[in-house]
Amino acid sequence: MTGLASLVSYPALLMAGVSPVYANVTNTAALILNGIGSGVSSSRELHGHWKEMFKILLLVFVGGIIGSFLLLSVPSKVFESIVPFFIAIAGIMILWPEKSNAYPTNSTGFDPKHFHNFARNKFKLVLGGLSLILIGIYGGYFGAAAGVIMLAVLSRTSSEPFPVYNAIRNVAMLAANFAATVIYAFKSHIVWVLVLPLALGFLCGGYIGPKIVRLLPIRLLKIIIGILALILAGILFVQTYNI
Structure with missing residues (x-):
C-alpha cells in the first residue's frame, strides 16, 4: 500500500540478531516476493501500461546493480547521513497539492497549454x-522507504492515476531488489533461513495491498503515506545524528 514494508521487516531482522549489513541484504532478497505478489494482484491497474512499466523497471534495475556494489564498497554511514532528507522530501512531495494543468488559449491561436505541456513533458522525461x-x-544500497520515494517521484512525473503508478512502483522495485539479490548472493551473506518467512509475508502483503488501495480514498492514502514518511524521516534523523 505505502512502500514502507521495510520499516517493519528490517528492525525485525535486527531483533533476530542479524547484523545490519546482512539484515539489509536478507530483507532485499525477501522483498522480491513483494513485487511478485503486487504484480499478480495489480493486473487490472497494469493493463495497458506494460510498456511504461518495463521502461521504469529497466532504469530501476540499472540503479539496483550500482547500489548493491556501493553497499559492498562504501561505508553505509556515508549514505545514511542523507537518507532522512530524501524521505522528508518524498513525504512533502506526496502531501503537496498537485497543480491544475488548465491554461487559456488566446485569440491569436497560440495555445500556451500545448507549449507548456511539451516543455514540461520533456523535462519530466529527463x-x-x-x-x-x-x-x-x-534501493540496492539501503532500501528503507525506497518505495515511498519512488511513489513521490511518480506522483509528480506520471500522468496516470494513483492506483496505476502505485502498481507500477510496486513491480518496478522488484527489479532493484532482484538485481541486488543476485549480486549479494555471490558477494555478501544472505540469511536464507530467514528469507523464507519474510518472503511469504511479503507475498501476502504484496497481493493484498493493491486490493486495499482500490477501496480507500486516494487523498486519504496520500496523507497517510506522507505523514508516515515525515515521521520516519524524523526518527532516522534523530538516530543518524544522535540528537
Whole structure:
C-alpha cells in the first residue's frame, strides 16, 4: 500500500540478531516476493501500461546493480547521513497539492497549454529517468522507504492515476531488489533461513495491498503515506545524528 514494508521487516531482522549489513541484504532478497505478489494482484491497474512499466523497471534495475556494489564498497554511514532528507522530501512531495494543468488559449491561436505541456513533458522525461536510476541505487544500497520515494517521484512525473503508478512502483522495485539479490548472493551473506518467512509475508502483503488501495480514498492514502514518511524521516534523523 505505502512502500514502507521495510520499516517493519528490517528492525525485525535486527531483533533476530542479524547484523545490519546482512539484515539489509536478507530483507532485499525477501522483498522480491513483494513485487511478485503486487504484480499478480495489480493486473487490472497494469493493463495497458506494460510498456511504461518495463521502461521504469529497466532504469530501476540499472540503479539496483550500482547500489548493491556501493553497499559492498562504501561505508553505509556515508549514505545514511542523507537518507532522512530524501524521505522528508518524498513525504512533502506526496502531501503537496498537485497543480491544475488548465491554461487559456488566446485569440491569436497560440495555445500556451500545448507549449507548456511539451516543455514540461520533456523535462519530466529527463528528470524522471535520472530520479528512477537514483531510486534504484538507493534501493540496492539501503532500501528503507525506497518505495515511498519512488511513489513521490511518480506522483509528480506520471500522468496516470494513483492506483496505476502505485502498481507500477510496486513491480518496478522488484527489479532493484532482484538485481541486488543476485549480486549479494555471490558477494555478501544472505540469511536464507530467514528469507523464507519474510518472503511469504511479503507475498501476502504484496497481493493484498493493491486490493486495499482500490477501496480507500486516494487523498486519504496520500496523507497517510506522507505523514508516515515525515515521521520516519524524523526518527532516522534523530538516530543518524544522535540528537
